[in-house]
Amino acid sequence: MRKMIEGSRAVAEAVALCRPDVISAYPITPQTHIVEDLSQMVADGQLDAEYIRVESEHSAASACLGAVAAGSRAYSATTSQGMMLMIEVLYNIAGMRLPLVITGVNRALSAPLSIWNDQQDTMGIRDTGWLQLYAENSQDALDMHIQAYKIAEDDRVLLPVMVCMDGFVLTHTYESVDMPEQEQVDAFLPRYNPLYRLDPEDPYTLGAFVGPEAYHEVRYVLQQDCLGAKEVVKEVARDFQKAFGRWSGDVIDTYHCDDAETIVVALGTLVGTLKDWVDARRAEGQKVGVVKLRCFRPFPGEELVEAVSGAKQVVVLEKAVSVGAQGIVASELRSALYGKATVPVACSFVGLGGRDITFDTIDEACKRAGDGETEFFAGLRTEVLEEA
Amino acid sequence: MATKPFTYDISRGFLPGHRACAGCGQAAAVRMVMEIAAPNCVVTNATGCLEVFSTPYPESAWGVPWLHSLFENSASIASGVEAALRKQGRLENTRVLAFGGDGGTVDIGFGALSGMLERGHDILYVCYDNEAYMNTGVQRSGATPYAASTTTSPAGRASFGEDHPKKNLPAICAAHGIPYVATASMAFFADLKRKVRKALGIRGPKYIHVHVPCPPGWGYPEKDTVEIGKLAVETGLFPLVEWEDGEVTRVRKIKRLPVEEYLKPQRRFRHLFRTEEGKAKLAEIQAIADSNIEKYGLAG
Numbered sequence: 001m002r003k004m005i006e007g008s009r010a011v012a013e014a015v016a017l018c019r020p021d022v023i024s025a026y027p028i029t030p031q032t033h034i035v036e037d038l039s040q041m042v043a044d045g046q047l048d049a050e051y052i053r054v055e056s057e058h059s060a061a062s063a064c065l066g067a068v069a070a071g072s073r074a075y076s077a078t079t080s081q082g083m084m085l086m087i088e089v090l091y092n093i094a095g096m097r098l099p100l101v102i103t104g105v106n107r108a109l110s111a112p113l114s115i116w117n118d119q120q121d122t123m124g125i126r127d128t129g130w131l132q133l134y135a136e137n138s139q140d141a142l143d144m145h146i147q148a149y150k151i152a153e154d155d156r157v158l159l160p161v162m163v164c165m166d167g168f169v170l171t172h173t174y175e176s177v178d179m180p181e182q183e184q185v186d187a188f189l190p191r192y193n194p195l196y197r198l199d200p201e202d203p204y205t206l207g208a209f210v211g212p213e214a215y216h217e218v219r220y221v222l223q224q225d226c227l228g229a230k231e232v233v234k235e236v237a238r239d240f241q242k243a244f245g246r247w248s249g250d251v252i253d254t255y256h257c258d259d260a261e262t263i264v265v266a267l268g269t270l271v272g273t274l275k276d277w278v279d280a281r282r283a284e285g286q287k288v289g290v291v292k293l294r295c296f297r298p299f300p301g302e303e304l305v306e307a308v309s310g311a312k313q314v315v316v317l318e319k320a321v322s323v324g325a326q327g328i329v330a331s332e333l334r335s336a337l338y339g340k341a342t343v344p345v346a347c348s349f350v351g352l353g354g355r356d357i358t359f360d361t362i363d364e365a366c367k368r369a370g371d372g373e374t375e376f377f378a379g380l381r382t383e384v385l386e387e388a
Numbered sequence: 389m390a391t392k393p394f395t396y397d398i399s400r401g402f403l404p405g406h407r408a409c410a411g412c413g414q415a416a417a418v419r420m421v422m423e424i425a426a427p428n429c430v431v432t433n434a435t436g437c438l439e440v441f442s443t444p445y446p447e448s449a450w451g452v453p454w455l456h457s458l459f460e461n462s463a464s465i466a467s468g469v470e471a472a473l474r475k476q477g478r479l480e481n482t483r484v485l486a487f488g489g490d491g492g493t494v495d496i497g498f499g500a501l502s503g504m505l506e507r508g509h510d511i512l513y514v515c516y517d518n519e520a521y522m523n524t525g526v527q528r529s530g531a532t533p534y535a536a537s538t539t540t541s542p543a544g545r546a547s548f549g550e551d552h553p554k555k556n557l558p559a560i561c562a563a564h565g566i567p568y569v570a571t572a573s574m575a576f577f578a579d580l581k582r583k584v585r586k587a588l589g590i591r592g593p594k595y596i597h598v599h600v601p602c603p604p605g606w607g608y609p610e611k612d613t614v615e616i617g618k619l620a621v622e623t624g625l626f627p628l629v630e631w632e633d634g635e636v637t638r639v640r641k642i643k644r645l646p647v648e649e650y651l652k653p654q655r656r657f658r659h660l661f662r663t664e665e666g667k668a669k670l671a672e673i674q675a676i677a678d679s680n681i682e683k684y685g686l687a688g
Contacts, residue, residue: 021471022468024467049475052467054467055502056499056500056503058464058500059463059467059503062457062461062468063465064468065465066432066464066469066470066472067471067472069455069465069469070468070472070473070476072472089457096457198430198453199478200427200429203450203453204454205450205453206454207455207456208444208445208446208447208448209440209443209445211444211445
């Protein structure tokens with residue numbers, strides 16, 4: 001059913017359609033509307049779930065860990081500082097191979113304190129073993145949650161999935177979405193049937209410590225399975241298209257890339273802006289295209305190489321900085337291209353702490369890349385720098 | 389000569405063959421707790437001695453489902469387990485127990501524990517208190533007693549050891565107004581088991597704080613664990629108290645032995661017996677015991 005709702009509401013309804021048994025979250029702006037909506041659904045008896053109102057994000061992730069270990073489907077959402085507080089548990093959940101789904105609302109990190117959008121938080125947890133999907137719009141975010149459980153709980157994966165969505169830009173924006181029916185989701189996503197669970201009839205020890213004689217192998221298997229999850233992400237996207245008739249890409253998606261001389265790579269809502277920018281610049285005769293990096297973990301290196309190899313230049317717009325090093329996506333893309341193609345990859349940091357990213361920002365990034373710059377901040381306000 | 393193969397009953401929950409030190413008070417306490425709790429239970433465990441000595445992969449000493457995640461979140465993962473079991477309709481026949489050491493409970497897991505108690509989960513949290521971070525090498529915790537020498541509160545020319553009294557976490561738990569809180573000692577077997585049985589008969593959050601002497605950490609011969617544990621109680625330094633709905637309802641009367649009888653056999657207190665200043669500290673420790681005796685009415 002089509003309706004005009006807030007992005008957070010779309011996610012909350014999608015999560016409810018996935019029938020989580022246990023929800024645990026701690027409030028933090030701009031994640032709040034999602035968990036408020038879910039709380040109300042539980043309070044109204046519309047959603048039959050246990051809602052644990054924890055005292056921190058560390059405990060939110062921990063409670064979900066316990067719930068999934070006990071054989072339940074669980075859900076949480078957080079952002080920014082909350083995600084930083086969760087980090088220890090996020091590594092643990094992935095290492096224990098527990099298929100939890102969390103919404104990672106994207107917000108800047110402190111200091112300085114900012115509640116506004118960029119992607120430094122979820123980029124900062126890229127090495128945890130979590131799969132990461134980045135939503136372009138509300139429909140994408142909604143659909144990704146349904147897909148996320150399917151991917152996470154697949155026996156070939158058994159890894160947690162984070163659906164990343166830009167704070168405010170998406171969470172607090174009203175868009176028209178097509179909300180699936182419960183029966184459709186039930187048919188696509190059966191009840192969680194764990195391989196093992198905490199059960200006195202069949203007792204397992206979960207979370208044993210492992211010495212040097214086996215830890216290396218455990219991490220090897222984690223790496224193999226996370227890389228292998230790429231095919232499951234693709235398969236689930238195809239199955240979702242069959243079931244719901246919608247496609248928003250699998251690990252990546254492309255827009256006017258076939259003959260593009262300049263290809264811009266981005267994640268999240270920026271992709272929507274870029275599509276409009278491509279339309280505008282193509283109308284002026286510029287051969288530009290966009291690659292949407294929909295699945296950042298596992299990193300779809302081969303697919304990206306194939307998508308950008310024909311271009312004269314690639315510009316990665318990054319809403320996160322690996323401080324003291326390079327743009328995160330750009331350096332991973334360069335690494336993927338190494339020995340396969342020679343297209344130059346420039347990295348432009350944009351939109352940190354909620355700075356609007358306009359056509360001017362994108363034009364500046366492409367021009368400076370064309371002039372040979374490889375790593376730079378677009379849209380710097382010189383008057384602020386002078387004050388500082 | 390034929391040898392009889394070693395057999396054990398998995399339904400007892402906590403099984404022999406683990407790697408605890410000789411004379412480990414915690415291992416003995418866990419065995420007693422599990423004798424009451426097993427087999428229809430799930431145990432969560434904080435990182436620490438118990439987790440390490442009972443689950444070196446691929447071995448496990450646990451005959452019940454057991455979950456370890458991190459140091460500070462035993463109470464939080466137990467909250468998730470409990471909620472899941474309730475949703476699945478399995479909570480009626482399954483008890484959830486959360487275990488932690490004093491560091492994982494009194495210090496780093498304190499917020500998680502308070503949250504678990506305040507939210508009313510049907511969980512029995514058991515803190516095994518050996519009064520320092522033993523797994524990492526005897527560093528002080530919030531449960532380390534006054535004047536004890538540890539590797540991070542060492543006695544020295546300018547220090548008499550730990551300079552703050554032990555945090556009274558059981559009283560803090562009782563202040564949450566939960567149905568049942570008790571202190572216990574591994575040296576009083578029947579008392580410990582009675583308290584575990586009582587706690588498991590109550591639905592809602594319960595907290596038992598068990599004193600567990602540690603031979604390498606405290607510095608006394610392994611054979612004396614029970615004796616040391618008894619002396620802690622009989623001097624008034626570790627009162628055995630029960631709280632119901634926030635009120636003290638029962639205490640164990642004690643012999644009121646002088647604190648020196650408890651302190652003197654332990655390496656962690658030996659500096660107090662060597663100087664005049666140390667003797668003054670002994671008087672302060674006696675005052676702590678006297679205050680406990682007064683506060684909880686421990687005198688027989």
